Amino acid sequence: MRALLLSDIHANKPALDAVLEHAHRDGTRYGATYFLGDALGYGPHPREVLETLQGLRAQCVLGNHDLGLLQLAEGLKAAAVGTGTQVLVWQIGRLSERDLRYVRGWKDVLEDAGLGVRLRHGSPLSLNEYTDLDAARRSFRTWDGNLAFVGHTHVPAAYATLSGTAGEWMRHQPLAALPGQTSVRYPVPPKARVILNPGSVGQPRDGDPRASYGVYDSDRRTLEVFRVPYDIEHTQRDLRAAGLPDSLAERLSAGR
Template sequence: MRALILSDIHANKPALDAVIDHAYMDGARYGAVFSLGDALGYGPHPREVLEVLRGLNAQCLLGNHDLGLLQLVDGQRTATVGTGTQVLVWQIGRLSERDLRFVRTWKDVIEEPHLGARLRHGSPLSLNEYTDLNAARRSFREWGGTLALVGHTHVPAAFATLQGTDAEWMRHQPLAIPEIKSSIRYPVPPKARVILNPGSIGQPRDGDPRAAYGVYDTERRCFEVFRVPYDVDQTQRDLRASDLPRALADRLGRGQ
């Protein structure tokens, strides 16, 4: 099975469109499409991104921004000062009841038997936890699975430890891709337990402004991360026209 792995789209439709065009070129097919959370937040195209995800029949996870938006709608969270919350309030005004019903169907965690994987936004243990070295070690100790797919950091990476170890032996491999290349492959080592992160489509934070996505192939036990250029200028123009903080537009060009 080949699965298309999307994450951290952050309401950036030009980036998502470029990724979908690239992922499906030459008639490529996937057994499933997953969105690892934070389809919303930060960007100017919340309604449009949700429409694309519906069209893909994607299985969607809640990210912290998606959850925060629902909490604002339900009065469980106050609209405090802060860029992230400001964007969510703005996005709520542009979403229909149908859109909100769709987001309410998203799960905190997916256990996917065809992949043999746990899918979650932050770490195998928590929607909100950033998977760094310490979090990965804790996950390997407390979570009994062999494969996890996560997002949240906006940086493509792989963490691996050997089955049966206490998780103190661990390898962290950033999946950075030189500008002259469009992808990098990570073969999952035999008998290893791994946590894989495809990076962010809509707001990369590794200094590379190209949109990032992943494909996991269960037969080959291979994770491939792709980087795709998109019309950053269009997203920046739309952000500035929305009167949201200028820094949101500026950072896209820097991949930060």
């Protein structure tokens, strides 16, 4: 089965549109579409992104920004000073009750028994934890699965081990495309347990401003991460027209 992996769209509709056009070129179909959290936050198109995810019938998990917006909307936390919260408050005013109800239906963690995969935004153990080498090692010790898809770092990467215990074989492989490359393929080592991150659709942070998404092929045991150019200036214009912090527009051009 081939699964489409999307993460960290951050209300950037031009980036999402470019990714979906690329992913479904020539009528390509997928056995599953997984969204790994953070549809909201940072960007100017919250409602449009949610509508697109609904149309995809994607299996979705909550990201920290999605959860933060729900907590603000429901009065479960006060609005703090900061760019991230400022954007979430602005987005709440653009979302309907139907939109909020859709996001409330997302879980912290999902298990897809068909593919034998755990979906979670941060790490296999936590919505909020950034998966680095140490976090991956903790996850492999505690979580007994063989395959997890995560997001949150906005950087495509793979973590693999032959055993979950500390001190045994453990590997981290960044999946950044070189200049001129449009994709990077990662073959899962035989008998390895892996945590895979497809990078960010709407706000990459690896120095490459192109939108990032992944395709996992369970038959070939490969993850391919694709990088897709999109109309960054469109998103920047919409951010500025909304009166949101200019730093959010500037970082898109730098991929940071």
